[in-house]
Amino acid sequence: MTQSNRITGGQIDRTKTLRFTFDGIPYQGHPGDTLASALLANGVKLMGRSFKYHRPRGPISAGSEEPNALVELRSGGRQEPNTRATVAELFDGLTANSQNRWPSLRFDAMGINDKLSTFFAAGFYYKTFMWPKSFWEKLYEPIIRRAAGLGSVTREEDPDNYDKGFLHCDLLVIGAGPTGLMAALTAGRAGKRVILADEDFRMGGRLNAETYAVGDLQGADWAAGVVAELSSMPNLRLMTRTTVVGAFDHGIYSAVERVSDHLATPTDGKPRQILWRIYSGKAILAGGATERPVAFENNDRPGIMMAGALRAYANRWGVKVGERVAVFTNNDDGLRTALDLQAIGVDVVAVIDSREGGDLLPGIRHLQGAEVIDTAGNLGLKSISVRQANGRSETFAVDALGVSGGWNPNVNIHSHHRSRPVYDPAIAAFIPGKDGPPGLLVAGAAAGQMSTHAALKTGRDAAIAACDLTNGPDLPQAEDAPVRITPLWHVAHGKGRAWIDQQNDVTVKDIKLAKQENFTSVEHLKRYTTLGMATDQGKTSNVIGLAVMAELTGRSIPETGTTIYRPPYTPVAMGTLAGRSRGREFKPFRLTPSHHWAKEQGAIFVEVGNWLRTQWVPKAGETEWRQSVDREVLATRKSVGICDVTTLGKIDIQGTDAGAFLDRVYANTFSTLAVGKCRYGLMLREDGIVFDDGTTARMSPSEYVMTTTTANAVTVFRHLEYCRQVLWPDMDVQLISTTEAWAQFSAAGPNARNLLAKIVDQDISDAAFPYMGAGNITVGGLRARLFRISFSGELAYEIAVPTRYGDALLREMLAKGAEFDPIVYGTEALGVMRIEKGHVAGGELNGQSTALNMGLGKMVSKKKDSIGMVLSQREGMTAENGYRLVGVKPVDPQAKLTAGSHFLEKGAAAVAANDGGWLTSKVYSPHLGCDIALGYLKAGDTKIGQRMRIVNLLAGLDTEVEIISPHMFDPEGERLRG
Amino acid sequence: MIIHHPILGPRDAQExxxxxxxxxxxxxxxxTAGVEVFHEYLYQRTNPAGEHQELWYHEQGDRSWLVITRNTVTHEITKVELARDVARSRGRSK
Structure with missing residues (x-):
């Protein structure tokens, strides 16, 4: 097809032809076209089906406010639903498809909804699909979703990259129409750092769509000249295809730059889109205005669009939307469309002007006091019915109708801090109210200044005010026509449907229904009818919707009010918000020093916070994880096992008050700890709940080394800084996190000392390095630290070397200690051994448990003040029948336990009232030959030796267990002192 | 939001x-204080719609704890001080 509706003029490059397809049919367009302008140039007006009724729809606008012409672009991983054809820039090879129709756009089976519209009125699903309840998820919702929908998402991964960036400027100018260009010119010539952002791919705004002169140039040419000057300024950054989507605090704005949307694929190294965070000194909103429709019966047929859009397609894109055109208006701006179209030779059949009186347009049938009352044409407009001032009806055969109900200033960004727009009767529209974002000025049509002259003047003056200038450029001559409008929101006639919100299929009837059911507040109206929701956020529909509600309720428009706008101004793709935080880059791994060794062995890894730790290290022939874990536990307890414990938090604490400081932050005492010794420390929150635990060693009178759990390394450090700076600011104590400075390995088992003796340079006999000893040592001359501490209950040490030597240390230990058959164990074996010993970890340190719950109540010293000491004594937390940590073992050794299961007395019904507590951790103990568990049991300390049941209704578990001491293996601790 | 750190100048609140x-x-x-006093201290807080003094921690920065005077309605920040200085001025020491 050969662009049958293309006429002369416009800002398209006719020397180049772009090929594209829509629903598989090939078409041609030119650089400068949007998908909508190119389709209209080819005589295609039908571009979609409506959301609920599946009514045939075409574009009503030429911009980002478009509610109807939503299409799917591209295919495969780049398939993009709900894209507005009116802003999709045409490129060679573009494939576009209509959506929400089956089997085809021209014949849509779901068009039956239109005939059943009675059932689909506002709130229909709230009322219709209430019963029975179980049908909702399985039946109603899937059907409704399929029938009433928009586009579909691809199941493939997006192959493109998205990025984020940061920009700083003295002045951000939002919108590059006459207002924004003049503002940028004023500030730019004064040397200010200016960012000028516009969502369009061509700057100039409405000047590109009009025939006005600015100075002695055509408006579009004046705009191009200003853009050229701005482009030459080093202090200016011009950003086309960039939508400012939100105003945030302290002059920060977010903007989406569509870097590559207009290309088939991004050029090498370029992202598809960038989410910019713009830090501005001041900002000017020069976002222009959006034309709104008038509601009348069957006003949604393809070919009916905003009068200003008809004009834009003709002037900017060289497209006549129809051969025989009418205009329906309540204001002077609609008359401009008629004149512009007439001037380029389009047959303007009639202008239906709802106002009485005033000058008649020359050479055009100008019906005053008339209204369009109905239209006809199934897949495209064929005729309109007009009721004239004298009451007579007349039908006009037309294939396009321009409608103008007035222009709404684009106040959106100004409302992002909850500023409510105020109604200005002079232009019958809402303008920005007070208390907008600090530092944001509004100018031009966005401020209700509708003429070109007013745009230029207020743009310049806003820049002068924002940048503290004394003057700006002289203003070029420009039209300064007043706004002449007599509001008309909907045509009262007949019983048919008159659309207000075409995207959500909200009609005047729905507003009436909302009123009838007392959803009269604008916020209720929106949620009850869905007016103003979805991708266009009611840019064309909100104001007429609330105006109709005002009429129905007899209130004024200011009394009725308006909903406020929130970010984003236009839809933002999820990929853009994610940026590079995608896949592995969303949460990068921290690798342990033994990672490479473990990978060579085929180890299985587990994510622990950001860390990737070895979970177990399978040996040849092991087919099931338990075989590996059991072997690791048995080998450790038999000879020696090594575990990478680098992930534990390590904090160096130094200063003359270090000991006193630790006494305050730990529940137990550390100032009395001898140099060269370690102690287990219990840290509480101020509310008395256990925060963290770990061992802390005293390396010198004024230096301690604290360890924290892996999970709390960051929060403990933050807490210590808080205590040091906020609570006790004069304590002489300094902190530094050394978690990543030291590689640390635990060596545990009867041969741990024998193995380490082959590695370290010092004497580590029991006499020289007793249980809970700590000290600086050397390993082959390399500085190192040694701690004789045990989590496994074995004779055990933790040895630390500077991180870069961690891998070498591990290999050295395995090589030099080969005679002891050392194994490396992972977090699973670690868990088995700590549970066998009754040591608390994640399941017990659950942020809800006290020291008393854990059986560690005596550790909380009352002889000194420490964080959480006082509140840990609260009545509810010291109850004698409170939860206590116990060990659990099934009576039947074959029975399996499940963590999270509950304690019940024998014979008690499995109901919450009989709940005795729960299992916090469970493992299989190869030493005891059965499952064992730790748990919190009410008054558990009095129940040791008793039998209870462990019940888990979800897992189908109900088994008899024996309550035992949590110290299930080597309770006397003989092994670790060996 | 932008926080004007007394040592480091304007920094993004994300830090x-x-x-x-x-x-x-x-x-x-x-x-000396008992459970009642600590309960008041820890839990009884005003939640003003307006000016509020708050503790913030510059974790992705110099690890300073700050006292920030912020209007909870407008997010306007009128004062940023080192918490250590504020603590000392309120009589805290060791």
């Missing part, structure tokens, strides 16, 4: 961690 009411500075002495 900070929020804790809450700066009255946490006035921690009672655990050796």
């Amino acid at each position: 900070f961690v929020y804790l809450g009411d700066a009255n946490l500075i006035d921690r009672p002495d655990g050796m």
Whole structure:
């Protein structure tokens, strides 16, 4: 097809032809076209089906406010639903498809909804699909979703990259129409750092769509000249295809730059889109205005669009939307469309002007006091019915109708801090109210200044005010026509449907229904009818919707009010918000020093916070994880096992008050700890709940080394800084996190000392390095630290070397200690051994448990003040029948336990009232030959030796267990002192 | 938001961690105050719609704890001080 509706003029490059397809049919367009302008140039007006009724729809606008012409672009991983054809820039090879129709756009089976519209009125699903309840998820919702929908998402991964960036400027100018260009010119010539952002791919705004002169140039040419000057300024950054989507605090704005949307694929190294965070000194909103429709019966047929859009397609894109055109208006701006179209030779059949009186347009049938009352044409407009001032009806055969109900200033960004727009009767529209974002000025049509002259003047003056200038450029001559409008929101006639919100299929009837059911507040109206929701956020529909509600309720428009706008101004793709935080880059791994060794062995890894730790290290022939874990536990307890414990938090604490400081932050005492010794420390929150635990060693009178759990390394450090700076600011104590400075390995088992003796340079006999000893040592001359501490209950040490030597240390230990058959164990074996010993970890340190719950109540010293000491004594937390940590073992050794299961007395019904507590951790103990568990049991300390049941209704578990001491293996601790 | 750090100048709020009411500075002495006093200290906080003094921590920065005076309605920040200085001025020492 050969662009049958293309006429002369416009800002398209006719020397180049772009090929594209829509629903598989090939078409041609030119650089400068949007998908909508190119389709209209080819005589295609039908571009979609409506959301609920599946009514045939075409574009009503030429911009980002478009509610109807939503299409799917591209295919495969780049398939993009709900894209507005009116802003999709045409490129060679573009494939576009209509959506929400089956089997085809021209014949849509779901068009039956239109005939059943009675059932689909506002709130229909709230009322219709209430019963029975179980049908909702399985039946109603899937059907409704399929029938009433928009586009579909691809199941493939997006192959493109998205990025984020940061920009700083003295002045951000939002919108590059006459207002924004003049503002940028004023500030730019004064040397200010200016960012000028516009969502369009061509700057100039409405000047590109009009025939006005600015100075002695055509408006579009004046705009191009200003853009050229701005482009030459080093202090200016011009950003086309960039939508400012939100105003945030302290002059920060977010903007989406569509870097590559207009290309088939991004050029090498370029992202598809960038989410910019713009830090501005001041900002000017020069976002222009959006034309709104008038509601009348069957006003949604393809070919009916905003009068200003008809004009834009003709002037900017060289497209006549129809051969025989009418205009329906309540204001002077609609008359401009008629004149512009007439001037380029389009047959303007009639202008239906709802106002009485005033000058008649020359050479055009100008019906005053008339209204369009109905239209006809199934897949495209064929005729309109007009009721004239004298009451007579007349039908006009037309294939396009321009409608103008007035222009709404684009106040959106100004409302992002909850500023409510105020109604200005002079232009019958809402303008920005007070208390907008600090530092944001509004100018031009966005401020209700509708003429070109007013745009230029207020743009310049806003820049002068924002940048503290004394003057700006002289203003070029420009039209300064007043706004002449007599509001008309909907045509009262007949019983048919008159659309207000075409995207959500909200009609005047729905507003009436909302009123009838007392959803009269604008916020209720929106949620009850869905007016103003979805991708266009009611840019064309909100104001007429609330105006109709005002009429129905007899209130004024200011009394009725308006909903406020929130970010984003236009839809933002999820990929853009994610940026590079995608896949592995969303949460990068921290690798342990033994990672490479473990990978060579085929180890299985587990994510622990950001860390990737070895979970177990399978040996040849092991087919099931338990075989590996059991072997690791048995080998450790038999000879020696090594575990990478680098992930534990390590904090160096130094200063003359270090000991006193630790006494305050730990529940137990550390100032009395001898140099060269370690102690287990219990840290509480101020509310008395256990925060963290770990061992802390005293390396010198004024230096301690604290360890924290892996999970709390960051929060403990933050807490210590808080205590040091906020609570006790004069304590002489300094902190530094050394978690990543030291590689640390635990060596545990009867041969741990024998193995380490082959590695370290010092004497580590029991006499020289007793249980809970700590000290600086050397390993082959390399500085190192040694701690004789045990989590496994074995004779055990933790040895630390500077991180870069961690891998070498591990290999050295395995090589030099080969005679002891050392194994490396992972977090699973670690868990088995700590549970066998009754040591608390994640399941017990659950942020809800006290020291008393854990059986560690005596550790909380009352002889000194420490964080959480006082509140840990609260009545509810010291109850004698409170939860206590116990060990659990099934009576039947074959029975399996499940963590999270509950304690019940024998014979008690499995109901919450009989709940005795729960299992916090469970493992299989190869030493005891059965499952064992730790748990919190009410008054558990009095129940040791008793039998209870462990019940888990979800897992189908109900088994008899024996309550035992949590110290299930080597309770006397003989092994670790060996 | 932008926080004007007294040492480092304007910094993005994303670099900070929020804790809450700066009255946490006035921690009672655990050796003399009892459960009631600590309960008041920890839980009884005003939640003003307006000016509020808050503790923030520059975790992705110099690890300073700050007292920030912020209007909870407008997010206007009128004062940023080192928490250590505020604590000392309120009589805290060791």
